[in-house]
Amino acid sequence: MVQLLINIIVTFCVLLLIGYSFRYIYSTLRFFHLAHAVTLTLGAYFVFQMSIRWGWPFWVSTIVSVFSGVLLMLLCHLLLYRPLKKRNAEGWQMMVSSLGVYVVLQNVVSLIWGDTRVTIKSWEVAVGHEILGGFVTNVQIITVVVCLLLVSLVFILGRLTNSGQKIQAVGSSAAVSSILGISSDSAIAFSMAIGTAMMAVAGILIAADVDMTPTMGFDWLLYGVVAMIIGGMGRMRHILLGALLLATAQHLSAYLLDSKWMNATAYVILIILLCFRPYGLSGRGAKKTDV
16 A cells, blocks of 8 residues: 555656646646647657767756757747737637647657657666555655656746746736736746746656656646646646546556556546536636637
8 A cells, every 4th residue: 555655646746747837838828738748758758869879967968858848849839829829720720730749749759769668767777765565766756856846846936926927917818918018928938938848857757767658748748637627727726636636546546456447547537527527626617718
């Protein structure tokens, strides 16, 4: 049971980071930025290229990888999303365009690095530290600490900094913000930069723990979105609750049934909630937005 608890905590922290990064971008873009998934994949593969193939220090590779992902998504916004918004494209059109970006970039990853599982681990793999019969690795400890610190830092900066307050204002009402002189373009760019950086870090942490494949990003993005929807489009505590419930349900299903049921469990919970509590456990409906 201790091992089960450890696994739940690690997965909860990763889901929290991914779900919060997605919501951070969604709050200003107001559509499902599905290309966000490839940021997780590219974050891991950039580190693999620089650290394993080129021999750069791991921490240097991590920093360059995160900044590269941010620049790529900002370029995507500049060349694709912003022109579409100026043409008054609907939410589903924006979402389909972002899905196209994901498909193209995911295939580029497969073309360059192949479809087989690869690792960024250049260190000796150890059993881990024993805690009351359970084992936790150094990578898992780092994952928990980094995820919680990063989410807390972004949350605090969002409340205290001028840029964070602009994101909240645009997320609340882009029309009113424009009247008040707040640029929605700058708020969107800032939220995309922060959200993308968080997602890239999540990808690196996941790859350091369980290795990586070109399709890993979309699976984890869907888990993060499910956790966000479970909690409801509300405050931080709702995302916390959604991530915790999803992580617990997934690992309990793996413990009681089989690990193959982890993916199915996430979507079964989502379907049940959409049927009986469409606004999530928070019970609060989102404002009028595009999907």
